[in-house]
Amino acid sequence: MSDATICAVATPPGRGGIGVIRLSGPATASLIEAMVGALPSPRRASFRRFAGDDGAAIDEGLVLWFPGPQSFTGEDVAELHGHGGPVVMDRLLQRLLALGAELAAPGEFSHRAYLNGRIDLTRAEAIADLIEAGSESAARAAVRSLQGEFARTVERLVQRLTDLRVHLEAGIDFADEPLEGLALDGVLERIEAIAADVAETRQAAGRGQQLQEGLTVVIAGRPNAGKSSLLNALAGRDAAIVTALAGTTRDVLDTYLHIDGLPLRVLDTAGLRQGGDVVEQEGVRRARQAMQQADRILLVEDDAAAGTDPGVADPQTDLPSAVPVTTVINKIDLSGRSAGVADDGLAVSALTGEGMAALREHLRASLGEDDSEAVFIARRRHLQSLDAAAAGVDEALEAARAGAGEELIAESLGQAQQSLGEITGAVTTEDLLGRIFSTFCIGK
Numbered sequence: 001m002s003d004a005t006i007c008a009v010a011t012p013p014g015r016g017g018i019g020v021i022r023l024s025g026p027a028t029a030s031l032i033e034a035m036v037g038a039l040p041s042p043r044r045a046s047f048r049r050f051a052g053d054d055g056a057a058i059d060e061g062l063v064l065w066f067p068g069p070q071s072f073t074g075e076d077v078a079e080l081h082g083h084g085g086p087v088v089m090d091r092l093l094q095r096l097l098a099l100g101a102e103l104a105a106p107g108e109f110s111h112r113a114y115l116n117g118r119i120d121l122t123r124a125e126a127i128a129d130l131i132e133a134g135s136e137s138a139a140r141a142a143v144r145s146l147q148g149e150f151a152r153t154v155e156r157l158v159q160r161l162t163d164l165r166v167h168l169e170a171g172i173d174f175a176d177e178p179l180e181g182l183a184l185d186g187v188l189e190r191i192e193a194i195a196a197d198v199a200e201t202r203q204a205a206g207r208g209q210q211l212q213e214g215l216t217v218v219i220a221g222r223p224n225a226g227k228s229s230l231l232n233a234l235a236g237r238d239a240a241i242v243t244a245l246a247g248t249t250r251d252v253l254d255t256y257l258h259i260d261g262l263p264l265r266v267l268d269t270a271g272l273r274q275g276g277d278v279v280e281q282e283g284v285r286r287a288r289q290a291m292q293q294a295d296r297i298l299l300v301e302d303d304a305a306a307g308t309d310p311g312v313a314d315p316q317t318d319l320p321s322a323v324p325v326t327t328v329i330n331k332i333d334l335s336g337r338s339a340g341v342a343d344d345g346l347a348v349s350a351l352t353g354e355g356m357a358a359l360r361e362h363l364r365a366s367l368g369e370d371d372s373e374a375v376f377i378a379r380r381r382h383l384q385s386l387d388a389a390a391a392g393v394d395e396a397l398e399a400a401r402a403g404a405g406e407e408l409i410a411e412s413l414g415q416a417q418q419s420l421g422e423i424t425g426a427v428t429t430e431d432l433l434g435r436i437f438s439t440f441c442i443g444k
């Protein structure tokens with residue numbers, strides 16, 4: 001439990017029907033008494049006057065009193081629900097500070113809830129991710145994590161690893177012929193089953209991370225096809241330089257945008273062709289590298305191009321086999337083709353905007369939808385921990401297959417368990433906690 005009593009405005013800044021101030025810590029009861037008179041009954045809304053230092057009202061509103069440990073943070077908590085104006089909220093906050101409260105750091109309420117065992121790290125992060133969610137799918141996934149699905153999945157894996165380690169360690173003293181012993185009591189099968197479930201969890205979490213942080217779409221194609229124009233049309237601004245010269249774009253240009261609330265990272269790249277000067281060649285190398293790392297490639301073709309320039313390689317040969325591709329047929333204002341879905345791709349004009357709505361809809365549909373119940377909101381750090389856990393389990397599997405001793409296998413399983421523990425916060429460091437909670441909003 002912390003000594004400091006913290007306070008913050010929990011509603012967004014600006015004007016609103018109601019503004020909420022949140023308090024947590026040991027002096028909460030006395031601060032509330034000083035401002036509203038006698039303590040209200042616990043967990044019931046009471047209408048009171050909020051008094052300033054001269055006794056005159058700063059506002060009137062509802063007060064909520066949650067004596068610890070039955071509160072969000074586990075400490076004594078109170079809320080003042082006043083009118084949502086910036087000046088009145090600030091006056092209430094100043095009054096609490098004058099009475100001895102301290103301004104809460106970003107995420108400090110959630111941090112305290114975690115330290116007091118009220119929520120694990122995946123739930124704390126899910127609260128922040130729900131607030132940040134940019135699409136309905138992301139919000140649904142965040143609520144699943146908030147309700148503990150991710151934490152329970154990880155805890156079940158940890159439990160199975162623990163059981164197996166106990167089993168192995170019990171055998172250590174007697175092991176003469178470890179491989180035979182392991183094969184007999186099904187240890188190999190148990191490790192295999194855990195490996196499969198870690199992989200499945202990694203996949204669901206990976207999808208959740210994509211939902212939250214956005215997928216990477218790479219725009220690629222021949223020089224002058226209109227790639228940069230397409231980026232500008234998607235972004236709705238002149239993000240990239242467009243000229244009539246082939247070979248205009250050299251660097252990879254990174255842009256973030258939203259389509260119906262779905263976050264997207266869109267990369268514009270240099271036109272794919274052999275030759276050119278060293279700068280252009282480097283640009284083409286980077287374009288190929290970006291294509292390898294894409295979640296989807298938009299392959300832009302110039303529908304008005306007269307024949308194929310023999311100096312230009314077929315971009316098809318540059319496409320990585322694992323990345324889905326959407327062919328975008330551009331410049332239909334010149335070729336006279338009609339906009340929208342065609343057999344050979346999606347027909348648009350980046351110049352006139354024809355067909356762009358269909359392209360947006362296509363991106364939203366192919367990247368945004370995921371009704372799979374198995375997606376949890378997840379962050380990069382979760383994926384790293386799941387990868388490390390998978391590596392530990394694989395190591396154990398290899399050791400078991402090679403007939404290694406129980407000790408070695410148990411050791412690798414222990415590493416996997418440690419990595420999973422970082423996800424929920426069963427295993428953690430001050431530094432990690434600082435990094436997580438400092439990115440939360442004030443009042444959260």
Ligand SMILES: Nc1nc2c(c(=O)[nH]1)N(C=O)[C@@H](CNc1ccc(C(=O)N[C@@H](CCC(=O)O)C(=O)O)cc1)CN2
Nearest residue numbers: 010020022043064066069070071072073077079127444
């Ligand atoms: N007004 C208000 N709305 C809010 C929050 C809040 O803090 N205040 N929340 C903040 O994130 C979220 C709800 N989460 C909360 C979780 C637990 C407790 C809580 O006080 N739990 C106690 C008492 C339960 C009870 O009254 O029965 C407990 O679990 O013991 C409050 C809010 C969203 N809405």
Ligand SMILES: Nc1nc2c(ncn2[C@@H]2O[C@H](COP(=O)(O)OP(=O)(O)OP(=O)(O)O)[C@@H](O)[C@H]2O)c(=O)[nH]1
Nearest residue numbers: 223224225226227228229247248249271331350351
């Ligand atoms: N008429 C017409 N012109 C277009 C369209 N899209 C792009 N252009 C023109 O085509 C030329 C090349 O466009 P860019 O967007 O720079 O092409 P790019 O693929 O990025 O070219 P590089 O960066 O050189 O590889 C410019 O003159 C654009 O104005 C379109 O839909 N219709």
Ligand SMILES: [Mg+2]
Nearest residue numbers: 227228248249
């Ligand atoms: Mg370009």
